[in-house]
Amino acid sequence: MHACMQDGMTWLLSSPEESLAYILADSGFDVWVANNRGTRWSSRHVSLDSSSRRYWDWSWDDLVVNDMPSMVDYICSHTAQKPHFLGHSMGTLVALAAFSEGRTVDKLKSAALLTPVAYLSHMTTPLGILLAKAFVGELITILGVAEFNPVTPAGAGLFKELCRHPGTNCYDLLTDFTGKNYCLNSSAVDVFLQYEPQPTSTKTMVHLAQTFRDGVLSKYDYVWPGVNVEKYGQPDPPAYNMSNIPPGFPLFLSYGGRRAG
Template identity: 30%
Template structure:
């Protein structure tokens, strides 16, 4: 089958996307495979060199530490003075997912096993769990200091979860997944693992963007798991994309079939990994200069969402670059494009008429039944969010089986990544969501 691209802008975007996303297969490193679940535990010791230096306060807030751009998640947690654990969870289709745990707050002692309140945090598209720990008063640390047992998830295919029990990331088959598999296979495995480790019957779930997508898919396809979630906090949930004005949707979604065809043709398997040529170039030569950040050096997260840097400390941008984008599969981005093109709906991956018939028993992809999401759901959304548009949030509110509240952030300029990186995030979001948790 051949594809024709007649739109000049589309051709340019396709070329730009290929340049920015191309990733040679020899970059992937084969790691030992195994089916055993592993766990490594460290207290606040000298296992890693501390990332902390003299704390500098600028206009009443702590200045980000630039050295954290080159540290991994556990090194950042350790450097901030918190205990941590690393766990590996195997999904039902063999993907090895890395979880990071902060069992208690700084300077506190481990609570008795059955008295802890586990809270699981799931990042969004092209991210990793570091998005919850980069701010000086980041959500993961805020929750740990408030007495919660914090678990940080990593979606399959990102920097920390690029393993499988039998497949290698250099194989095309490894990347044959979208957020459908993440919600259908990964989240159930993680919920059962966390509850098994903590000894509780319920846990809380906080998701941002695709982290909410995964949760709603899980509860739609496995409604029996609703009883294991006491509260779900949805930050900028990405479900219906019909009213999205984000560049990733408006400029690239109409060309998703052509882009995927070319990617398949030249062997591109990962979408926006952190170690791609373009991302390495940007990390090396781009500083926090505002002009560069809005042009050549803009991080894919911000350029894809159409976010500006409202309420973000520019000193944090090089640190964000050091970790993001963390990569995903091409199919994951295509799945969002399909939902955008399909209109105000929330549907499974479209494989084409014949493959859909084999997989779903119908020629079109079925929709997820959001009425089966009966957990207590609280939505936080921004008025200036171009990805999770207010109109799509309003549509989602009418579909959920047990929406408890929908909270609009009072800042009218609040956008998609403000939830993770804005200096006002603790005051406007984190301090307001904690009372909803058990």
């Protein structure tokens, strides 16, 4: 499962010797690549058009409740086996939230989480912090769209404004958003930018921003207590309790560090 504003292509953009999907397939694994809703390979809907606001009315909560369990069930039904789960960034956030609620964890052999994400209050990248401060709940109304796509005029306009802030370097946008990456050179970034970023819902971006600002990993906050009560039966959104993840479940966490020099 890929990260936010990416799709399944992210596992295939390097050479076969460096792309994890190819490496796993060459090692004998049956590899299933997820594409979250709204991305290039997962844009159809049974009744809604992608130009409608209702189509984009979801946050990563919906990936936890609906999409990830459906994907795992689909794989299990076609293979009659429990798969290993592998996620990157927001793909790990969705998995951890699902595991904390007892979803899919009994249908998986293990989970490998690459650059795992849960609590975001420690984020230090300048552009990431600016985005977290910019994506307040009212932004959906201000932009007039529920889709967030960096390559559209609305998304590009937001980045243009953010790039004017001191400390941001939009000539090296990927580094300014994620931090220094020692595994990518300029040619690799050029290939990446031919296929990514992919659109996501503005609601998902707001939800990630809430996680950063509040320092709590919880469901989407509708801000108005009455709406939260209608959705959750309480004025504040319920928190995801990571301690509920079964202690015996094989869980591998990995992140990249800085190399010397």
